[in-house]
Amino acid sequence: MPERIVAVIPLYNKAATINRALASIMAQTRRPDAVVVVDDGSTDDSVARIEPQYRAQIELLSIPNGGPGGARNRGARHVEADLIAFLDADDEWYPDHLASAMRALAAEPACGAYVAAYDVGSDKAAKREEVRALFPRSGVWSIDAFHDPRALKSYIDSIHSSSTVVRRDVFERLGGFFDRERCTYGEDAWLWLQLAFTMPVYVDREYRTRFHVEDSALGHALAGRHPRHPALRFADELRARIPAERRALLDRLLAYYRLIETEKLAARGDCAEVPALRRAFRFGGRIPLRLIARDARVHLTCLRRGRAPTKA
Template sequence: MNLVETHSNPDVSIIIPLYNKGQYIARALNSILAQTHQNFEIIVVDDGSTDNGPEIVQGYTDPRLQFIRQANAGPGEARNRGIRESRASLIAFLDADDEWLPTYLAESVQQLQAHPDCAMSAFGRFLGSDRTSWEAECQRFGVTEGEWRMPINLDGQSTKQIIDFFHPGAIVCRRQVLERFGGFYTKNGCNYGEDVYLWVQIALNYKIYRNPTPLFWWHTEASEISAYSTRKIVPPWPMLSDPQPLRMDCPPEYHSALEHYLTYLAVIAAERCIRAGDRGTAEQLLQNYPVAQNFLGDYLKLQVHLWLMDSPGLRDRLRQVKSLVRS
């Protein structure tokens, strides 16, 4: 199949959100063009860049590449714009500072063709400039190759480990599934956890083909997530501020697992807020998500941070939560 044919009838649409990644975008595009599977289209959505990234993209002459500009709206909206402009039944995502190994697309497409009941395929990854494999870590919390359906009645920590396996750059998803949930979460200008919200919705409702083999390279050294972690100002996940869509789409058998997951996230988010000096958000999180008994260890660690803040109101709230934990 030649480039003209693939340009007119792609079976995979690849969406790249671009925002001030001029020093990396060529690496991402070149990794796509080097794929053994060549029947694709590439849609780069420039999200208001102020560097030379757009000029680098426009220097590529491959007819399968489409370039779109928009005012800055965040990575979720950029990906959603790409989905709306795409044509294929399968959608893949790659951030502008990351890259794929040459067989990633071929193996992803092959698995979705072989497993039509699966909503998406998800592969493992390498991390950082030293290309550290995350495969052993994935296997440690139970990721094996094959069709997978989320177990019911999981505790919150186990659910988080499962969801953490998913990364946009290592996922190929069926269009109808993305359209069912409206794509990535974008309310209130969300630019953190917008992808996790979507993976939770999909994991609660569909089978997924998982493979811990690393065929995606996440360059964490170039990611804003690393900057968030360094400054300890990671905002709470959108699942905590807007959980109702998750609850409405959640099958009854997964209600317990979802609530445990949300509570576990609330513990982590509250602790982060305390470290950043944001007492108000931490208190609100505790009020919205009383800590369940199986999170007692995390709760006690959080209690130390809150007690050191020397707030009578927080101390009173902690006593109330403590009674719930022990009941």
């Protein structure tokens, strides 16, 4: 029996872009078997703006606002399907996205998900080439091939929700997206971290998704301040979900997340939490000199501000 695939869109105040996203789904060379749009308590006219031609082809769910993780989880569990493809309401798929994903996953049954390169436009050329720079070929990849903390982060960052198709049994086994506390930052990485540290993925270097950074209001478009990454706040829970043989590798990544967090805290003069964070997330093994220098700058910045972090 051919595999069924469902497209899931979390919708929150995206009146200006929801029809563009839906148009890209309807233009797929392999149309999804179902399209579920989950309105996450929008306060604008996002739902009313959905064009009639699309309204007739989707299932629309409405839930109280709980964040994108909860909306994605609700949509994914609403329809029975073998594969789940997520698309943010401000992004769009290129026409061959689903067909390419289904071919790859059929050919590589050990892969838990398909991950495609995403296009962010020519004005952000460096970001546009990030996936291609990290992965020199399309095919099966494991996080075991990466050891530098920066490369580990890039591996996780390459798994963008709008360009990923995940097997339903894998999604359920990993527990879905982080959906607590109306989280709007890192809720997707919570799932993709577990995926990456548990099983291989198929990486496609071709651009299959257009990621509209200019329309994002929750993540990349935020300037500076955001909630702490759930991977840092619930690190012990995350470690328990990861195979024991990869926990040391996970700790290297968490230490790098911690470094980024403490850099932001130090930059705005909020050094009170820096010592505890540095103690909780220490770099292990060989540390690249650039990261040592960055950590030292955090120390010096907080020292000048009168709150020196303890030596890590």
